[in-house]
Each structure stands twice: as structure tokens, then as C-alpha cells.
Amino acid sequence: MEFATVARLTALFISLCRCVAGNKSGRIRRVKHWQIALAIFASLSASFALADDFKTVSGKEYKDATVSRIEADGIVIRTKGGISKVYFTELPGDVQERFHHHHSAQDAHSTAHREATVAKQHATSAEQRLGGTADQFAAWYGEPNDSPILDKNFPLLDGAIHHTYTYEGWRIRAAFVPPDGRAVRMEYSKNITAGVNALIQDYELQAIVTANTPPGATWKETMYNNSASPNKGLSKIAEA
């Protein structure tokens, strides 16, 4: 529902209230008017949260999604598949405008402050890919598309809870362990389709490193066949 429509309906509600205020015919009648006005307003408020379809710039679709919350850097939507967070950067311009408008109307903070918050949240989210919870993964990559057979036959980590996410042409697997349910092991690979080079390129590796570098952390290349490597035997030879 458009914001202007809501404004018009709110005006209707106010006018009904004024009508009630001007009515001198008695208490019972006034209560009835208030009830009617309140019922209309409540139904309109409910319809504001009606389901809608969203499509990200990358083509991912969220059907019959209800916006449950607007945050500084995106919207939290509820679908049949669960709850997901979609960042404004993933949404088309017109949809961004729509929710930024609502957000700015609700939030008294300045634009500069909001941008600083968004930047901080992006930095925070970047540091939590490895070590993030299943809820955070769902917010970053959407609902998991699990492969129980794969997880059973080729677990990332024995005894862990596994989830597989499909994101931007990549398959991302993560193993979550108790007690806090954080991802302690992850695997990135490309979905192999026609015209896609399945080999991981330097710039793709760099993007994975960047997404897993908290502020202040550094990476250094270590020797092949490092004792800390979980690979065993011949698998070590293939390491790079």
C-alpha cells in the first residue's frame, strides 16, 4: 500500500474522530463511533503489512513476503520459507526509495548518522561470516537449501549441524557446533552451470578472504603441508 494512501486513510480516521467529538447525542453512540473508527483504522494498519513480491538486483525472488521490520541497512521480510534480511544494496532503486522514505519518517537521526550506522553494520557483518550463527547466515544468504545425503556422506565436520546456502551462483556450506551454534568450518564452491568457469579465480578467493577478515585481522600465507591443515595424506598435496 502506498504511503499517500495511508495518509489519506489516517485523515479519514481523524475526521471520524472529530465527527464523534461533535456528536452530543450520548455516550453509547459515541462509543459506537469510536469502535467503528478504531476498527477501520486497525484494518488499514493491518493491510499496510500485506504480502508483496520482492526481487533483488541479482534476481533472487521473495514471493508473498511481508515486511516485518525496516532497519538502517535493509528490510527484514517474512516468507513461507522463513525470515530473511534483504539489504538495501540488494534491492532495486525504487524499492530502496520506498523503504528509505518510511525509515526516514520514523527515524529522527540525520542521514550522516544513518550512513555511519550502515557502514558499521556492514563491517560487523563482514567479520562474522566464519563464526556466524545459522540465523545470521540466513540473513546474509537466504534460507538454507540443505543436502542431507551430501552432509551424511561428506560432512564438513562430524557431529556438527550442516547447512547449505545457494548465493549468487555459489554454494556455501557451513558446519555449526554447540553450545552457541557458530559456524566453525565453511566451504565455498561454485554452482557448475554452462558458461561458468568452476575453477576459483584469484579475485574470487580475494573476495572470500575479504568477507572473512575482521577489522584488525591479517592473513599470511603459510607453507604447504602445514600441520594445522585438516587435510590428510594425499589431499595435502593438492593444497595451495
Place this chain on the structure above:
Amino acid sequence: MWQRSDGAILWLASKLTVRLELPAAHEYEMKLKAEKEQKARESVPQF
């Protein structure tokens, strides 16, 4: 293979797959292995 300053590691498991892990993954594996061995020792029959 790369090592992060907090001990996390990243490596190309093959040319098609990148893996990352926190030190907690190895600790969890060791804990699970120890528990499994303990259970096996306790369940040895009296011959």
C-alpha cells in the same frame, strides 16, 4: 594455505573449493574423537 592472525585458516581444498575454519573446529573434532574412544573403552566386553 593462509592463516589469520586469530588462528583461523583458509585453504584451497581443490581448485574448485575453498575451505575456512576456526581453531574451534579442530578442538571440536578432538573432543568428539576423545569421547568416542572413551565410549569404546567403556563398552569393551569382559571376555
